[in-house]
Amino acid sequence: MTQTSTIARGGGNPSAPSRRRKGVPPRGSGLPDWVVPYVLLLPGLLIIGALLLYPLYQMVDMSFHxxxxxxxxxxxxxxxxxxGLENYQKIFESDLFWSSLRNTVVFAVVTVALTLILGTLVGLLLNxxxxxMSTFVIIGIMAAWATPPTARAIIWKWLFDSSSGIVNWALNLLPDWLSSLVFGRSDWSEHPWFNDTFTLYLVLTIAVVWASFPFIAVSVLAGLKSISAELYEAAKMDGSTGFTTFRKVTFPLLKPVFSVLTVLSIIWDFKVFTELYLLNGGTVNRDAFNLSLWSYAEAFSSPPKMGLGAAIAVVLTAILMVITFVYVRQIVKTEDVR
Known part of the structure; x- marks a missing residue:
């Protein structure tokens, strides 16, 4: 009778395990709910502050000295x-700033466009x-993406070497009339690809696109896997062709993916340094400087002017922040309208 009354009053089954076992602390940290997210983010913020924000502060401070x-x-x-602002004044008064800025912007625009187009096409193929076969191709292309920048630059420098490069050898195999019609020359023996700024950036573009498109392809493939097959079946029943289906169905659904990939590609291609440094043979050809290589040259060439190099790096960072902010803001506005 007592046991029945206890159960009726909500005491529960006495044979069931106790909800609060001895030695187990009660749930909850004792902190207010609004504090918990900040506490969880604190370790990451401390690491970011130590590895990114403090060096950034040092770079900005150095640029004024x-x-x-x-x-x-x-x-x-x-x-x-x-x-004060003397280092920044020297930057904007230098002819190297405008040529380096032009090389940086043009290279980034071309490379980002080619990387996104090629990566998207390969992603559609993988799907x-x-x-x-898809796994085999992914492993193959990701090997290119995982290649370190130094090894990547050495590979392409060897391929385009003037005396022993495979590219010159392969171009010499073309018929003279075809080579003259397409390239304007028939003899490619000892052709120096890295002495001219245009051909140097041509090789650099090929090297960067070759190493960058696998990440785009795999990201696009992951996005395609999340799209329901019923949408494609409905589009097919409406008589939609392949390109129209991509424009009307695939691209709108993958727009957030393309937005993130575009921002990442812009940041990466604006900061290209290792490949350009090795293909250019150091800081010999000043006409081929981008902002990253110019910053390095000023900071570490004899005599070193690290304050001026830091100022160039600050300008590059500011340009990247402005471009990223404008692009992300446009994305947010577009999404709000939709």
Missing amino acids: KVGLRQIKVTNPQPAEFL KLGKK
Whole structure:
């Protein structure tokens, strides 16, 4: 009778395990609910602050000073002289700034466009292949994406080498009339690809696109896998062709994916340094400088002007932030309208 009354009053089955076992703390951290997300984000924010924000602050601070070998000596370093905006004034008065900016922007626009187009086409192809063949192709293209920039640059520099490169050898196999018609020359022996700024950036574009499109392709493939097959069946029943289906169905649904990939590609291609440095043979050809290589040349060439190099890096960072902000803002406005 007592047991029945206890159950009736909500006491539960006495044979069931107790909800609060001995030694198990009660649920909840004791913190207000609005504090918990910030506490969880704190470790990540500390790491970002230590690895990104503090070096960024040092770079900005250095850009207002004159920093050379005397200021970075291990023993008895001299204090850096404050220059104000003098480093930035030198940048905008230099002819190298405008040529480097032009090379940076044109290269980024061409490379981003080619990377997105080729990556999208390969992603669509992978979606049509069978599982085994798709896996095989993904492994093959991701090997190119995983190749370190230094090894990548050495490979393409060897391929386009003037004396022993495969490219010159293959172009010499073409009939003279065809080579003259397409390229304007028939003899490719000892042709120096890296002495001219245009051909140097041509090789650089090929190298960067070759290494960048696999990431785009795999990302597009992942987005395609999330689209319902019923939408394509409905489009097919309406008489939609392949390109129309992509324009009306695939692209609108993958627009968020393309937006993120575009922003990432812009950031990566604006900052290309390793491949250009190795293909250019260092800082010899100043006409081929982009902003990253020019910043390095000013900071570490003799005599080193690290304050000026830091100022160039700040300008490059500011340009990237403005472009990213405008692009993301346009995306947000478009999504709000929709």
